[in-house]
Each structure stands twice: as C-alpha cells, then as structure tokens.
Amino acid sequence: MAEDLVSRFLGGPPLAVLVRLVLLSIVVGVILQAAGLDPWNILHSVEKLVRHVWDMGFDAVRWLWRYFLLGAVLVVPIWLLVRLTRGVTGKGWR
Numbered sequence: 001m002a003e004d005l006v007s008r009f010l011g012g013p014p015l016a017v018l019v020r021l022v023l024l025s026i027v028v029g030v031i032l033q034a035a036g037l038d039p040w041n042i043l044h045s046v047e048k049l050v051r052h053v054w055d056m057g058f059d060a061v062r063w064l065w066r067y068f069l070l071g072a073v074l075v076v077p078i079w080l081l082v083r084l085t086r087g088v089t090g091k092g093w094r
Contacts, residue, residue, distance in 0.1 A: 010017045029039070036052070037045040053060045 007013055012020075032039075036049055
C-alpha cells in the first residue's frame with residue numbers, strides 16, 4: 001500500500017523517476033549553460049541574460065516568440081491528446 005502511494009505520488013517507480021529527473025536535469029542544464037547561466041551565481045546570470053536580451057532589442061523577443069509559437073503548435077496538441085487519453089483510460093484525473 002505504501003509503495004503504491006509513493007509510486008502514484010512520484011508518477012512511476014522511484015528509480016525510474018530518479019533516472020528521468022537526472023537525465024532531464026542534464027539536458028536542461030546544457031540548455032541553460034548555452035544561454036549563459038551559471039549555477040553558482042544564478043541570480044547574476046539571469047540578470048545578465050535579461051540585460052543581454054534587452055540590449056539586443058526587441059528583435060530577440062520576436063525571435064523567441066516565433067520559436068515559442070513554432071514549438072507550441074506541436075507540443076500543446078500532443079500534450080492535450082496525452083492528457084485526454086489518460087483521462088479516458090483511467091490512469092489520470094484522480
């Protein structure tokens with residue numbers, strides 16, 4: 001009973017969830033490093049990134065917006081289908 005509660009809370013077996021979180025953290029870390037963020041001084045890095053984007057002008061915002069829309073065209077419908085399918089099969093929405 002307790003293991004089932006833990007698995008339900010974590011969204012799967014604890015070891016599998018841990019492995020997924022580690023891999024996702026590495027991928028996100030690579031992306032954030034490419035954006036120029038430093039994990040030891042995150043607030044300064046975020047401020048530096050915002051200033052850099054501001055200095056580049058609003059073309060950067062338009063550029064990010066276009067990529068966001070391009071990705072959202074695929075990500076949001078797929079996410080919605082997955083959520084709806086989980087609701088129908090009984091594995092979600094509890």
